[in-house]
Amino acid sequence: MTVAIEFASSEDLRAALGRWLEDYGHSVHRQVPCPDGGVVDLLTPMYAVFCPPSLAPSDFWAAVDAIQAHQANFPDQRPVIAGLTPAADQETTFGIAEQVKAKGIEVWFLDQMPPFVEYFTGLADEPPPAVSEGFNRRNPLAGCLISLGMAAILSASFWLAYRILDRHQMQVSSNSQENRAWEQLHGAVEVWDIDSALTSLDRLGNSRSPCVSQFADRFETSLRQRGSDGFRDINPIKRALNMENNCRLEIREYDFSQ
Incomplete structure (x- = not known):
């Protein structure tokens, strides 16, 4: 199932994702300008993350175009498209995700990554200021069952999320x-x-x-x-x-x- 998470804007989503990455040891820079125009929403030593307004097909492909246009500016980072599962055209969106994987682009469906969901669920009573108005947790049972094709992509998202946590767990515990x-x-x-x-x-x-x-x-x-x-x-x-x-x-x- 998909846990239903809402953000008031893509800026709120970006703030939430940036905080999550920082709290797990990543050094995060926001809205980093590219020399040839455009910006990288979140830049870390490992990832160049683009957060489009939605992961609906049109916005999804626009993010892919932006990555391909600016990828030469961050050759050492893995490009990532991050967002929430759209309410409509989910089959199309997951199909696009499969296609862009072949281009070396990772896709993070944040509402289907348990560590991200659990992290902000735990802060629901005292949400961080950057996302206090934009983050809204609905009924955890909300969502829909996914097809086998979607499940394969979700499994990759779960693995990616746990890989992020595992890689930086020692760093977080050792550094104040x-x-x-x-x-x-x-x-x-x-x-x-x-x-x-x-x-x-x-x-x-x-x-x-x-x-x-x-x-x-x-x-x-x-x-x-x-x-x-x-x-x-x-x-x-x-x-x-x-x-x-x-x-x-x-x-x-x-x-x-x-």
Whole structure:
């Protein structure tokens, strides 16, 4: 059966998927622009994820075209199309999924991947802010029985979901949330990804270390006031705190560092 999940928009779906990947150890960048135009919705060291408005046939094929147009920009990542099973034309959608697999494109039917569904079901009472209005859990018994052809694709989706979790389980258990937030922040700074940087800074702002929390507050203020130019302030802010408060914040050099 298909568990019925609703999102108010594709942006809410993208936010939910990005959070899920981050919580299982992936470094996620959002809305990464391609040099030849267009954007990758979610980019990790492993995946380039495209989240079309729906997985109805027309949107599905448009996502395939976008991947083929921009794939040269992310040669090290596996292209992925992610979304929810459409209410109509399901047979056609699953047929398209089989076709694009031959092109090396993975398809994630999120409402049919148990780890994704269980993760957000567990957060139903206190949904994350990014998806609190867009995520809506309906009756878990909702959905429809699938044909044998569909079942084969779903089995592949289940295997993929568990593979993601297994691959990063050790990393999640060994790294603290704060260390992961730092790594995600530095990764976001490398590509000037403001959304991911602000998400990381929100987590660092809750640190028990006054140095870390002050850094997060100052850097967030700089990004909100100056936009992308605020990224240039990361090392000056760290140096100032190291001098003023005897902090030991790591200084990393970037292409734009002075």
